[in-house]
Amino acid sequence: MKNNKIYDIIGIGIGPFNLGLAALLEPVESISALFLDQADGFDWHPGLMLDNATLQVPFMADLVTMADPKSKYSFLNFLKETDRLYKFYIREDFFILRKEYNLYCQWAADQLQSCLFGKKVENIIFNETEKVFIIDVLDLKNNDVIQFHAKKIVLGTGTQPNLPAFMENKNFPNVIHTSEYLNNKENILKASSVSIIGSGQSAAEIFQDLLPETEDGPFTSWFTRPDRFFPMEYSKLTLELTSPEYVDHFYNMPNSQRKAILAKQPPLYKGINFDLINDIFDTLYGMSVGNTPLNVSLRPSCQLDSITPEGNSYAMNFTHVQDNAAFTHISDYIILATGYKYKEPKFLKGIENLVQRTEEGLFDVSRYYTIDQAQNIFVQNAELHTHGFVTPDLGMGAYRNTLIINAIAGKEIYKAEKRIAFQEFNTQKTWTAKHSS
Incomplete structure (x- = not known):
């Protein structure tokens, strides 16, 4: 047709x-x-x-x-x-x-x-x-x-959904990407242990969602490679980096420089909502009143290197980034918050x-x-x-x-702002003082 x-x-x-x-x-x-x-x-x-x-x-x-x-x-x-x-x-x-x-x-x-x-x-x-x-x-x-x-x-x-390179051509039951979380939540809650891998918003949301279930449900571990569970930076001057003029500035850099700058910018677009981090802490605090043992584990500085089936569970092979030490963690369910x-x-x-x-x-x-x-x-x-x-x-x-x-x-249908930031992002002179001598 x-x-x-x-x-x-x-x-x-x-x-x-x-x-x-x-x-x-x-x-x-x-x-x-x-x-x-x-x-x-x-x-x-x-x-x-x-x-x-x-x-x-x-x-x-x-x-x-x-x-x-x-x-x-x-x-x-x-x-x-x-x-x-x-x-x-x-x-x-x-x-x-x-x-x-x-x-x-x-x-x-x-x-x-x-x-x-x-x-x-x-x-x-x-x-x-x-x-x-x-x-x-x-x-x-x-x-x-x-x-x-x-x-x-x-x-x-x-x-x-982006999976680690070591998962290529592998289809492990009970190893899922965060995009499949709600479809598998019922089975996750039946497991004895679950591990979340990742440092971004999705990992934090799932950890927070599972927290109330851990009292009578699976032991829940949260592993992240960075040295902390870091918030997305959301200050107003930082937000000016979303401006058209910063995009112009970034676009005109050499490719090698763009790559180097992007490598330093995860807190600008890959971090966790500040309030959510605080909510997680407050939830943990409330659950621990009376020194009640928690059925959870938070593990920063842990790089996941591979996953190996072990019976009905999985052995996750890690490198502790700061200690430069290898270790293994066993889990029934693994949720990969590894982005898109x-x-x-x-x-x-x-x-x-x-x-x-x-x-x-x-x-x-x-x-x-x-x-x-x-x-x-x-x-x-x-x-x-x-x-x-x-x-x-x-x-x-x-x-x-x-x-x-x-x-x-071929003409202006909608107005496109050209300058919104107070900051100057390059050496080119773009404006002058209101009163000049």
């Missing part, structure tokens, strides 16, 4: 970033857009949809507000339309519950006719004569193959000749988020190495989408 319409842009993958792009494009009559996703519908990290978990960014980092505060697809309008605006007002908390953010995104997706779910992109080629992408799509509901055409595409297929990583979709093979790459084989992403010379292939959340730590931040979505939309339109 062929769809003869040539869209200005087709987005592949409907996560928060491409969903935001769809919402911002909906009122732009001069740009025709379509968005495709193989999932049945929008569902954001369902395996970690814990009751009290919140986003780590304020509610204004929704799909549209930072680009268009007047948009009907804002989080505040969602609350108004669902009779929860005054409840949110009384709550007096900028940080959205993750489960409510998911409902908000589903609400937006349901209204956007440009978003089609159950559509799997199988292959893409580029017709040099007509200058269009030809996209073969499998309709998962009826197994029909549909062909779409677009002048430009934007890849929003997102990141995938961008994985290139297979359908890119058909247009690989168009993709520009760095010496390391990564996308050579332009300042305005394209990866081809003709500037027809845009990417979302695939530019950590070129644009810096703010890449996966939900707060970056509306800004990046503003630049993408303006590039497609």
